[in-house]
Amino acid sequence: MSERADAARNRRAILRAAEELLAAHDARDGARDGAHDGARGAHISLDQVAAHAQVGKGTVFRRFGSRTGLMQALLQERAAQLREALESGPPPLGPGAPPAERIVAFLDALCRLAADNLALLAAHERSCAPDRHADPTYVRWHTHLQTLITQARPDLDAGFVAHTLLGMFDADMVRRLTPRADPGRFARSMRQLVGELLA
Amino acid sequence: MSERADAARNRRAILRAAEELLAAHDARDGARDGAHDGARGAHISLDQVAAHAQVGKGTVFRRFGSRTGLMQALLQERAAQLREALESGPPPLGPGAPPAERIVAFLDALCRLAADNLALLAAHERSCAPDRHADPTYVRWHTHLQTLITQARPDLDAGFVAHTLLGMFDADMVRRLTPRADPGRFARSMRQLVGELLA
DNA sequence: TAATATACGGACCGACAGTCCGATTGCGCA
DNA sequence: TGCGCAATCGGACTGTCGGTCCGTATATTA
Numbered sequence: 500m501s502e503r504a505d506a507a508r509n510r511r512a513i514l515r516a517a518e519e520l521l522a523a524h525d526a527r528d529g530a531r532d533g534a535h536d537g538a539r540g541a542h543i544s545l546d547q548v549a550a551h552a553q554v555g556k557g558t559v560f561r562r563f564g565s566r567t568g569l570m571q572a573l574l575q576e577r578a579a580q581l582r583e584a585l586e587s588g589p590p591p592l593g594p595g596a597p598p599a600e601r602i603v604a605f606l607d608a609l610c611r612l613a614a615d616n617l618a619l620l621a622a623h624e625r626s627c628a629p630d631r632h633a634d635p636t637y638v639r640w641h642t643h644l645q646t647l648i649t650q651a652r653p654d655l656d657a658g659f660v661a662h663t664l665l666g667m668f669d670a671d672m673v674r675r676l677t678p679r680a681d682p683g684r685f686a687r688s689m690r691q692l693v694g695e696l697l698a
Numbered sequence: 699m700s701e702r703a704d705a706a707r708n709r710r711a712i713l714r715a716a717e718e719l720l721a722a723h724d725a726r727d728g729a730r731d732g733a734h735d736g737a738r739g740a741h742i743s744l745d746q747v748a749a750h751a752q753v754g755k756g757t758v759f760r761r762f763g764s765r766t767g768l769m770q771a772l773l774q775e776r777a778a779q780l781r782e783a784l785e786s787g788p789p790p791l792g793p794g795a796p797p798a799e800r801i802v803a804f805l806d807a808l809c810r811l812a813a814d815n816l817a818l819l820a821a822h823e824r825s826c827a828p829d830r831h832a833d834p835t836y837v838r839w840h841t842h843l844q845t846l847i848t849q850a851r852p853d854l855d856a857g858f859v860a861h862t863l864l865g866m867f868d869a870d871m872v873r874r875l876t877p878r879a880d881p882g883r884f885a886r887s888m889r890q891l892v893g894e895l896l897a
Numbered sequence: 898t899a900a901t902a903t904a905c906g907g908a909c910c911g912a913c914a915g916t917c918c919g920a921t922t923g924c925g926c927a
Numbered sequence: 928t929g930c931g932c933a934a935t936c937g938g939a940c941t942g943t944c945g946g947t948c949c950g951t952a953t954a955t956t957a
Contacts (some may be wrong), residue, residue: 503923503934516770544913555937560915628824630870654885655894663891666865671829676858688855692862695854695895702903702954732941754906759946898957905952914945923935927929 516552525618536572570626598650608685621670715751724817740817769825797849809885821868
């Protein structure tokens with residue numbers, strides 16, 4: 500036995516509470532359209548999360564270690580499905596398709612994931628700012644891309660390119676480049692750029 | 699008259715103090731080589747800056763409005779020379795050369811600027827995280843790139859590509875991709891990637 | 898030199914990440 | 928079923944920091 504029942508229950512409660520607060524932010528912020536609204540940032544404090552989860556603050560820290568830990572756990576959860584698809588799903592997302600196609604499929608999937616989780620992404624960025632490159636999910640994505648890029652374009656600096664491509668998914672950038680009038684712009688421009696690189 | 703003499707003196711003192719603290723961080727952190735050292739971040743508190751500048755905290759806020767304001771001022775100062783060169787210097791950095799060359803020259807200049815001001819860049823990122831896209835220096839750089847890209851490759855989404863290219867200059871990324879053993883890697887990989895895009 | 902707009906400094910505030918410890922409770926075991 | 932302990936809980940507490948306030952000091956100008 501590695502985790503007591505109440506502990507597991509609280510872990511779930513905390514994750515769900517964080518999601519709900521994030522979603523609330525998303526809704527509230529999303530309501531504002533048009534030009535950017537300056538001081539962005541889904542700032543949910545851990546006190547809020549604890550209160551919303553009906554749990555003591557200490558519990559949050561015992562379960563997740565820190566704000567960063569909570570955010571990483573949250574992102575990991577949301578990314579689980581994608582991870583599964585990458586590792587053992589059908590091509591082109593999963594193994595089996597030529598690398599260039601897998602890259603495009605992966606980035607498309609990231610677009611969707613980003614669009615559906617803007618607030619989480621923003622909060623995650625903010626918390627992990629110190630070195631987002633240490634986040635397990637980021638590392639996994641980076642490794643995946645790097646491998647594929649190495650196969651598709653052995654002449655490029657795959658690590659560098661992978662970082663650059665992942666850099667596109669900055670929450671603020673996604674938001675800015677996803678205007679109401681043309682919600683497909685981000686994905687389209689992204690695909691075009693990747694096309695250039697793999698051509 | 700727009701600013702009293704003592705006010706101007708203090709403004710300079712604060713800027714210099716911030717630079718010195720940042721440099722101290724840089725030195726201390728830079729001493730560590732090899733693998734990443736986790737919790738990065740040139741975190742200089744405004745209390746520290748005020749103390750180091752031998753000035754009251756209130757003065758810092760009166761002059762710069764906020765932490766973000768201070769960071770923006772700092773970056774603007776460091777970027778002044780580059781700005782000058784872009785607007786009225788000799789080609790290819792300044793006007794007169796073909797857009798593709800100007801883009802490369804500009805990004806090369808950014809490489810140098812980034813390398814020389816890693817700590818500032820990191821601190822700036824951290825403070826302006828909410829929306830770095832509102833920073834005057836960032837906006838200037840983005841506009842510059844966007845214009846040139848539009849000329850060089852009218853078929854691309856210039857705004858998107860410009861953001862992506864600027865995204866490469868994330869302090870953490872620069873640091874990671876500038877190993878002691880091969881300090882030219884970042885600039886080289888960057889040039890290669892840009893070459894692909896403009897080809 | 899007097900009058901006034903400006904600037905100064907540092908005490909003060911509220912928010913928040915993270916810590917601590919006495920009270921509580923799930924759970925294996927007899 | 929009931930015991931006992933280890934794990935968990937909760938929320939008070941701490942230290943830090945960005946930002947505000949206001950009584951005092953000073954540059955400036957006439």
